[in-house]
Every structure is written in structure tokens, then in C-alpha cells.
Amino acid sequence: MCRLFALASREPVSPIVALNALNVMKEGHDGSGVGLFLHDLGGPFADMKDAPILSGIFTDEGLKRLDEFMHQLGFSPKYSLALTPQTAPPLGTPSRGTYLARAYDTPKNWATMTQEERELLLLSSRLELRYSGEEHQDMRVFSFWPDTIMLKEVGDPMAIAEYLGLDRPELAAGRILAQGRQNTNYAINLYACHPFFIQGVCTMTNGENTAFVPIREYLESRNITGYMGYQSDSEVFAHIAHYVTKKLGLGIEYYKHVITPLSEQELESHRDRERLLRIKQLCRKLIIDGPNCVIGCLQDKTMFMVQDRKKLRPGIVGGKPGIFAFASEVCGVNAAVPDRDQSQDFQPMYLDTAIVRPDCQEITICNQLDLLPRLH
Amino acid sequence: MQSARPITPSTLSVTDLPWQIDWDKDACTLCGRCTTVCPVNAIELGVFRKRQLATAPSLVEKTETKFSVFYGIRQRTDPAYRCVGCGMCNMVCPNNAIKPVSKPEAITHRFHMNRGGQPRTRGGRRNTNESLLDQLKFIRISMLTDPALDAGRHEFELRTLLGRVQSPEQGLTAITENGWAPPVREIYPLVIGSMSFGALSPNMWEGLIMGVTYLNEELNMPVRFCTGEGGCPPRLLRSRFIKYVILQIASGYFGWDEIIRSIPEMVEDPCAVEIKYGQGAKPGDGGLLMWYKVNKLIAAIRGVPEGVSLPSPPTHQTKYSIEEAVAKMIQSMYMAWGFRVPVYPKISASSTSMAVLNNLTRNPYAAALAIDGEDGGTGAAYNVSMDHMGHPIASNLRDCYLNLVKTGSQNELPLIAGGGIGKNGNLAANAAALIMLGASMVQSGKYMMQAAAGCLGTEGDRCNICNIGMCPKGITSQDPRLYRRLDPEKVAERLVDVYLGFDMEMRKTLAPLGRSTTLPIGMSDALGIADKDAAERLQIKYVV
Structure with missing residues (x-):
């Protein structure tokens, strides 16, 4: 079973804190891989919040092709953080080249573009790079988004951290998602490693989505750029979160109503019955199944944790104003935020969404039986 | 006494018949129940002459030949009276002295089943045991990350939607703007397939309705029952139980005069309206209720004279094409109930199904598409239609589902x-x-007749005489002497048993697959088959 750890902090924190928390939970996972999502960055990136940052792994040839491609699109490099390991990789990790996070100045026509057009340009550029990299085996691109860095690699998380020097101050971030295992359900592929990212929305999941194939078919048939990949059954959680919040314009409170809607009896006495029943029907193909704990971060820095309909996976949220940790096990939270009030820790059950809003002030519990925000 | 039997081209011997009566003279009590109960008069009282040699005990007296007479059962060999294998003779025999024995290799009678130029008609099914569905295995058992679900303990959402579901974007706009949205029913995914009042006896109908009501009101299982084309009893139309009923309209419009008149008095809306364009058992052919079954009650409900055969024409005579049917019939049916009742067509599975589907996806009112495969049952049809016409359901359904996936409307229709x-x-x-x-739900009529009412029909051409109104179990008969054999209460009880058993078996199937939150519609990764061509055709895994 994967172990997940995520952090929401007002002050940027080193990703080592998250990886250390994963390490504490290591009894439960095999340490076969690492996936990191860093958002709300500190260090030099803090001064360029609007500059889209491209994260990925490149061979020398790949770097050249990247420069050419980005130049054609009108993006010019602004600041680069290149992790080029000088030592031999840890056992089981291939030697791949440069791990790059590069901030770009936006093209000239950026100012005249709508927000939607900008987001689409960033997404389609990332996808083109990904396709081209897959074809030539020289680029792996994980994200292209302002204030966001992603990293994925095979191998033990701590060994990778040492190998790549992830304790660098440039990588400190206010929102961190970390996961410590390669995928198991389908063929192993770096793109199958959690967390999954699309246009500012990022999620990772511990579990197995048994409704994967019909959901994948449904998402692919939406004709929405970026609904692709699906090397992992968990990627659909990220895309559903994206679809619900960005395409349907619903708040995070509705996410759980889409993926694990209430039963008929529960809806019977719900004050939002009519609306929820309709949403359950409209989004029936997005209902997930199987044991799953989903942790995610939205574009506005809101972080959340939800469980499957039967709460078949562990998950806990705890912290103090200013810093909150989301983890598979309490020892992970203890490692990251030891000086908190443990009595305030919360383990979301089958109806709950635990939310830490952008102000990082408290954990908000949204129970599915609660009244929902109005639609507008 | 005749010197010899007249031999004509259609003179057959018992060995030419598919079912042969095995009668035990020693066990027979000569009570006559078997000959009374036989629905096709295949057996009659036989008077047999027997020769006996009386061997003399001494040399003085001579050995004599004596003749005696004994009584028993004689099987008729006229093809019109051939035994249908129903086995009622055995069921009523106090000594188990008689039974029909199947002889599938005897096919001579088939060449004589067209007396007077009238080909064989019958009720029943296709009469073959082959079933692709039986070959499909569920192979994706969650072994890796799952604590397996417990079919007995966990919550399972065995519900489906009947009705046009909008896309999430359209639907949310309708919610926020308070716009109209098509009616959608949340129902149990096993629907009792359309069997008309007329095809079924009143007792059978009553039993089914009672069972359905019990399932809904006592067991919280929203099971629905489709009427078939034969109208609906007026009291049911005006009762709250009509919400458990899907009303069917077909080309004969039988019973719709009464239905339309009752609309102002209805206290609940019916679940849905099914427009029948085709039937899997006899695609391209219309419905048929033979005159034997059109008694006073049936005639009254259907709004027709008594004792006349009631064919529904194969075509809807007011329509030119399916496009027109979609445009006119669906919309007018919607209007009849103020756009509160889902309306959908039912077609025979056919290589033209996709064209129908494409028409329906473009119509925002079409509530579903029912596709009936070649293995469906019927109360009456020409043998040739049943045996040779039609398309298997699996590939037809799969094609349609994948087509919906391609257009992104797999949740909508x-x-x-x-x-x-x-x-x-x-x-x-x-x-x-x-x-x-890819099916959102399935429907079955034949299984319900077999399991809930004890229909004797099998895929081995057994019984299959639903068409002549002589159903020995009283399921498809309109003769009170026959249908009083069927206790509606018992039918209802059995129907409830069938559904509860089905429900448990579904949970036992879905739990190992890790599916419980929603019905696994289109979960094709769970399916495998040991037939490479079938696997490729259905786009599922080939497993050996």
C-alpha cells in the first residue's frame, strides 16, 4: 500500500520534511519510487510567482530540443534550477540526465490572452513536450505551471533525495505532496507515479480504483485537452478534481458528492436532496470504486483529503495554525508537526472531506450530509 | 378391422417424433389423469389385443393360442398431435408410470409441420443451448491492494438510471437556471421484460404485479415490470402501483384507448413508456395474439372484438422511418404525461441498431434504447423467425456502447x-x-416465467405451446380451467425469491471485483473469454 504525505504551510518548508515523514511510515510501503509536487515556492522562485515553471527530466539532447521548442513558442528562460547529479544513482534508479525546473518569461501576446487561453497554452505546451519526449526518449515533463515544481523518479525516496540534493533551499514550498512508491496495478512508467497534475490541480491516491476503465473512457470522451495518460488508475482522481472544480465550476465541497455520492436513504433527508440527486445522476460515470484515500491541492492552494465510500484506507490530518500535515499514518504527521495539539487531529471517515483553506488557519470538515454552498 | 394402416406421406411412427411416451403398463393404474391433462392430446386411451400361448401341462391337451385385451396409453403419431414433452402426464401420474423421453435425432416430423401450407408457429425460444454470455468469465479479481468486499456485509448500490441523463454541463445549467430536465428514474437493473396481458394469464399478471409491489414496498428494491403490448387493467392504471409499471405501445396500439382515457384519473405516473419497434425472438415480425386467447376480458382491455386473432403489424403504419418515430412518437408520448415520463424505443438487435442509436443520441428526449437479442422469448411466432432471424445481443450491445463512448454520451442514453x-x-x-x-440494465421475461411460475419450456423444444392458449401451467392461457392451476400468491412469492437470489448473486459477483459504489456499467476490463475471436470482437481479454 502506498503511503502519502502532504503539507500545507504558510512558510515554505523543505521537501525533506515531507520525505522524512514518508520515511517514518516506510514500514507500510516499499520505497520503490518518489513523486513530489511543490507549490507556493520559496527561495528564488518566490519572486516570480506568475512565471510558468517547467519541470521534468532531460537528456542533453532533450535540453537542446526543449530550448528550441520553447523558443518557438515565445517562452524565454528566466531562471533555472538544474539538478545534475554527479554521483552514481542509487541501486535501481536509472541515470537519466538533468532534473530541471525552469521558470520562463511569457510570450509577448500573453497580456492579450484570457486566463483560459493562457492555461490552455501551458497545458498544450507540456503535452507536446511530453509526446515529443516519449517519441525520442529524451524528455519527461511533469508540469508547466506558475509557482509549481514536480519531480518523479524510481527508487527509495531518501536515497533519491540525497542523490538529487533535494534539501536545496530553492525547493522549499508552502504546499507539498509526496508519495513513496512506484505504481503496481499497471505497467511501471514514470508518468504513472503519483501525484498527478493538470492545470494547477494535483492529487495523489492511496488505493485502487476498480472503476478505472469506465471512468477513463468517460474522461477521454469529454474532449478536454490533457485528459490523457492514464498509466495509473489513480490519475483519474486528479482529472475528476479538475473537471469538477475548473470545468463545472463547483467547489471542493462537491468533489466527494461526485466521486462517492450519498445513498438513496441518505439523500432522502438531505436539505440539498434535489440538487445532489441530479449531480449524482449527471456525474454517474465519475463515481469511483474500491479502497481509496485521495489527497489533493487545488489551484488556489486549498488542500483536501477524502476517503472512498467505505473508508477502506487510512488517512489523518493534523497540525496547528500555519502548518497542517496530511498523512496515511499518524506517525507521518508526528514527524512533520510534532508540536501540535493531537486531540485536534482528524481522520476523515466515509462522508468527510477534510479541507485546509489557503490561509492555513484550520482544518474544515465538510460532511456530505451538510448543507452545501449555493450554485451560481 | 382394417387390414393395414393407411400409409400416406405424413404417416409417421412413434420413432419419428421428438418426444416419445414411455409408459409402464405394470405401474399404470389406468386412472386416466395423463390423457386428461395432456395439452395437445398426444396420448389417448389405447385398447390393445394381446396373444398368449397357453402351453399344455400334459401331452393329452394341446397348446392353445388365446387372445386377451388390455387397456393403456397410446401415443398419437399424427404430427399435429405430437407430444411436446411438457411432462404434465408424469406430473399428475400417481405411480410415475408415464413420462416423455426426448429423442433429439428424430427430425422426420419437421418435414410435415406445414399442413395446409401453414408453416409451424409456436411460442417459446430459439431452441439452442449455446450462449456466449455463459462463456464470459469475470477475471479482474482485486487481489493486490484490496481488502476484498464482503457481499453479505457491505453496502452495494445496485441501482441504475432509466431516462435521458444530460451531460454534466447541461445538467448544471438546468439546475442553476431552473430549466427543464428530462425525467430520470432510479430503478433496479433487472427489469421484468414485456409480456402482455393476453399473452399471460390474469393469474400470472396478478402474481407478477403482487411480487413487484412487495419488492418495492417491503424490500426497497425498485423493480419494474413492462406490460408488453396489450394494455393494462383499468384498476391498475388508476392505482398508485402504476409507478412500478412500464407501459408498452407497439404497432397494434392495443389497450391504448383505455390508457389514454385513464390519464386524467391517474394518481401516479407510470415508470416509463416503451415503444416497441422490434422483438429479439422474431425481429421484423409483429406481435400476435392468437384468437384462442382473445376472450371477453382480453378483448375488453385491448378494446377489440372477442375471438379474433390480434396481429400487431410488423411496421408502425403511421411512420416512414425511425427518424420519424423518434421525432413524433417519443415526443407525443412525452406530451401525454406532461414531459414527466421517460419514453424509449425497444428494437430487435440487428446490424442496423447503430443507426437507430445515432438517431436517438441526437434527440434530447429519447430516454434509453432497449435492444432485444435473438435469444429472447415470445408467445407466438413462426418457427423460422424464432430459429433463424436475429442478432446475438452481446456484440450488438457492445458496438452500441462503444459508439456512445466515442461520442461521449455513455451516461446520457x-x-x-x-x-x-x-x-x-x-x-x-x-x-x-x-x-x-455496457448495458445500464437488463430485461428478462422468459426467466421470470420459468423461475416464478414454473414454465416448462426449455431450449430443447419442450412445450413451447404458449401460442395456442393451452399452457399446462396456466401461465399463458386464458382458459380459467388452466390458469386456475396457477396461484398468484405463489407466483409473487417465487418472484421475490428470484430477485433476492439474483441480488445476492450480483453482490457475490461484484464484491470480488471491488465494485460496490456503483453499477459497473462498461467495466470491460473485468471480462475475459477463452475464445480469441469473441474477445477481439467484444474488446475484452482473451484468457485461456
């Missing part, structure tokens, strides 16, 4: 699959397989 589900007794496994191939 539910597919209802029928025809051959449970034909060999595997109701839940067949239903689950069809759901995973």
Missing part, C-alpha cells in the same frame, strides 16, 4: 439489454456480463 439472459439458468452472471459490456 442508457442501453437496456435483453434476449437470452439466464437462458441456461445463469441469470445474475449473464446480467453482470451484459452490464460490464
